Structure formats: structure tokens, C-alpha cells
Amino acid sequence: MEYKIAPSILSADFGHFARDIQTLEAAGAEWAHIDIMDGHFVDNLTFGAGVVAALRPHSNLFFDCHLMVEHPEKYIEPLAKAGADSMSIHAEATPHLHGTLQQIKNAGMKASVVINPGTPVEFIKPVLSMVDMVLVMSVNPGFGGQKFIPETMEKVAELSEIRSERQLNFDIEVDGGISDLTIETAKKAGANVFVAGSFVFNGDVTENIYKLKEKLK
Numbered sequence: 510m511e512y513k514i515a516p517s518i519l520s521a522d523f524g525h526f527a528r529d530i531q532t533l534e535a536a537g538a539e540w541a542h543i544d545i546m547d548g549h550f551v552d553n554l555t556f557g558a559g560v561v562a563a564l565r566p567h568s569n570l571f572f573d574c575h576l577m578v579e580h581p582e583k584y585i586e587p588l589a590k591a592g593a594d595s596m597s598i599h600a601e602a603t604p605h606l607h608g609t610l611q612q613i614k615n616a617g618m619k620a621s622v623v624i625n626p627g628t629p630v631e632f633i634k635p636v637l638s639m640v641d642m643v644l645v646m647s648v649n650p651g652f653g654g655q656k657f658i659p660e661t662m663e664k665v666a667e668l669s670e671i672r673s674e675r676q677l678n679f680d681i682e683v684d685g686g687i688s689d690l691t692i693e694t695a696k697k698a699g700a701n702v703f704v705a706g707s708f709v710f711n712g713d714v715t716e717n718i719y720k721l722k723e724k725l726k
């Protein structure tokens with residue numbers, strides 16, 4: 510599995526997204542992680558497909574959109590049109606998980622399922638054969654700058670085992686509290702895509718991405 514750093518623009522300068530996303534690309538980040546929050550599923554409100562569409566002409570990065578919203582199905586068409594590459598939806602957010610993931614794939618995007626720290630892997634077993642990625646939240650969703658929850662890595666290890674047992678192919682992404690101190694723990698558990706917000710944007714972005722990549726060698 511290829512390792513990927515996916516900086517979260519939740520910690521970027523909201524007045525300069527285009528500039529900051531170009532800095533990420535120049536610094537060697539593989540993906541841009543785009544946190545879409547509706548103020549209902551989580552207590553924070555960010556932006557929607559309009560901002561994704563506005564950023565698309567400024568970057569060739571893979572746009573990894575993490576939907577922390579109720580009714581994620583309503584965002585599929587707008588995000589596909591906006592140029593999103595991937596859409597990650599919370600297992601806790603819809604009673605129609607399988608159908609919504611299928612709709613995402615039909616719209617031409619990669620489909621990913623997300624689980625909160627309190628949600629077991631068991632809950633998403635029925636969709637593992639159809640997803641491109643599983644995102645394991647290593648903090649409770651809604652805000653950047655929170656402390657990494659190490660227990661969530663047990664779920665990363667469990668997913669990694671299921672993947673090899675069932676000969677599946679999905680990426681495993683971790684999100685929340687990832688820094689140069691925690692990334693190795695996530696890597697050892699079996700993750701290959703690492704979201705980092707505050708660690709990347711607090712200080713020199715290029716240097717911070719380099720520090721994360723060094724830990725993956």
C-alpha cells in the first residue's frame with residue numbers, strides 16, 4: 510500500500526484556501542483533505558461544494574472530501590460536479606449506507622466509509638467489499654487540534670486483518686491528532702493515508718509535511 514499525506518484544510522487560512530492548497534501541493538502532499546460540516550451532524554459549520562468547485566482550478570491534488578453532515582446523499586451530485594475525487598460518508602449519518610456508497614460510485618467518485626471512535630468495525634463489515642477506503646476517526650469529529658485517541662488503532666489493525674483475510678483492496682485512512690509523534694503508531698496499526706490539520710498548518714507547512722513523510726520511511 511502506498512502512503513499518502515492528506516493535510517486537512519480545516520486548519521488552513523479560510524481567507525486563502527487557494528494559496529494554501531497550492532503550498533500543500535508544492536510541499537509534496539498527495540491529497541487535500543476537505544472537511545465538509547453542516548452544523549448538525551457535528552457542532553461546527555465549514556463549507557460545501559461551492560468552495561470545492563472554486564478550488565478545483567487551483568490544484569491537481571486528489572480532493573478527499575470528508576462529509577460530517579446529515580443526509581450525505583444530498584451532496585453527491587453537487588460534489589461530483591464540483592470536481593471532488595472522493596467522498597467519505599459517516600456510517601452513523603445514514604440508514605442507507607450501502608445505497609449511498611453505491612450512488613457515490615455511480616457518480617464517478619471514490620466511495621469511502623467513516624467510523625467515529627465509538628463505532629465498531631462490525632457495523633461496516635457489510636460494505637467493506639464495495640468501498641475504496643475506510644476512514645477511522647482518531648478523534649471525535651467536528652474540530653481540529655484534538656488529542657489522538659490511541660484505542661482507535663485497534664480498529665485500524667482489525668480492518669487491516671480483515672482486508673488481507675478477505676483479499677480486499679481498500680485504503681485505511683486515519684484522521685485526528687496525527688503529528689510526527691502519532692503517525693508511526695497509525696502506520697504500525699495498518700493505516701496508509703494520514704490526515705493532519707493543525708500539525709501541518711501550525712508553523713512551516715513544507716517542513717511539517719517533510720517531518721511526517723520521514724516517519725513513514
Ligand SMILES: O=C(CO)[C@@H](O)[C@H](O)COP(=O)(O)O
Binds near residue numbers: 517575648708
Ligand atoms: O475531521 C476532522 C475533524 O473533525 C479533521 O480532519 C481535523 O481537521 C483534523 O485536525 P487535526 O486533529 O489534525 O488538527
